[in-house]
Amino acid sequence: MRLQGKVAIITGAARGLGLEAVLTFIREGARVALVDFDVSGGERAKELKQQGADVEFYKVDVADRESVEQMVAAVVERFGKIDILINNAGITRDGMLTKLSLEDFQKVIDVNLTGVFNCTQAAVPHMIAGGKGKIVNTSSVSGVYGNVGQTNYAATKAAVVGMTKTWAKELGRKGINVNAVAPGFIETNMVATVPEKVIEQLRQMIPLQKLGKPSDIANAYLFLSSDESDYVNGTTLHVDGGIMM
Ligand code: CAA
Numbered sequence: 594m595r596l597q598g599k600v601a602i603i604t605g606a607a608r609g610l611g612l613e614a615v616l617t618f619i620r621e622g623a624r625v626a627l628v629d630f631d632v633s634g635g636e637r638a639k640e641l642k643q644q645g646a647d648v649e650f651y652k653v654d655v656a657d658r659e660s661v662e663q664m665v666a667a668v669v670e671r672f673g674k675i676d677i678l679i680n681n682a683g684i685t686r687d688g689m690l691t692k693l694s695l696e697d698f699q700k701v702i703d704v705n706l707t708g709v710f711n712c713t714q715a716a717v718p719h720m721i722a723g724g725k726g727k728i729v730n731t732s733s734v735s736g737v738y739g740n741v742g743q744t745n746y747a748a749t750k751a752a753v754v755g756m757t758k759t760w761a762k763e764l765g766r767k768g769i770n771v772n773a774v775a776p777g778f779i780e781t782n783m784v785a786t787v788p789e790k791v792i793e794q795l796r797q798m799i800p801l802q803k804l805g806k807p808s809d810i811a812n813a814y815l816f817l818s819s820d821e822s823d824y825v826n827g828t829t830l831h832v833d834g835g836i837m838m
Pocket residue numbers: 685687688689692732733734735740741742743746776777778783784786787788791
């Protein structure tokens with residue numbers, strides 16, 4: 594029980610890495626706010642409640658500042674505090690630079706970058722009030738090394754590393770650790786959009802010769818949210834099978 598009694602907000606919790614993190618955190622004793630704009634997250638929360646978990650679903654677009662603020666207020670009302678924020682919600686709108694529309698560029702910025710800013714800015718005062726907190730931001734191998742077809746996405750995921758380091762410096766004195774996880778290619782819906790021939794090329798590039806599983810990332814989120822990482826701050830944990838070094 595590495596998160597016994599902790600209250601965690603997990604964004605993008607309806608499926609994929611976010612949902613896996615929800616399940617992992619519950620197993621470790623956390624009480625979890627599932628945040629997603631996909632209402633299927635509400636069904637997941639209902640099932641988890643029936644199994645005895647202390648969870649609540651909040652239908653929120655992280656890019657919408659007002660709904661984020663309302664969600665954070667509702668979480669504090671419902672659970673009494675916020676110990677952990679996992680900024681996991683994210684989208685892709687892939688396209689080569691020469692074809693990428695301004696709309697697709699902006700949409701990815703709104704969710705992956707502004708969304709992380711919105712959630713963190715709303716949650717942090719409550720962590721400061723508690724004198725302790727853990728924030729984990731989701732970057733990507735694409736943000737660290739770049740990736741063909743991902744101008745918009747790579748920009749946001751690199752920016753997440755910059756915000757992580759800045760917040761680690763600003764919030765350390767308040768007892769708040771801020772770190773990032775940079776997943777490689779993990780088997781979720783997001784990667785299902787990548788053409789099979791690209792996946793095959795990627796597999797050849799990964800020393801472990803396989804894609805990652807959602808649990809590989811949920812375990813990294815868990816470590817960076819638990820007391821075990823109390824002296825880890827401002828780092829980006831690469832969970833990518835060693836695809837690039
Ligand atoms: N490396 C080098 N060259 C590549 C390439 C690659 N990875 N991918 C495509 N190209 C080349 C193609 O061979 C092609 O070359 P020619 O013009 O000489 O034939 C050229 O780039 C154009 O490629 P497409 O014909 O595929 O162009 P398109 O406009 O139809 O599609 C695309 C472009 C949408 C970017 C498509 O190639 C694609 O979806 N690629 C995958 C992008 C990707 O890896 N996304 C990761 C999603 S998962 C995720 O984002 C999670 C995470 O954090 C890692």
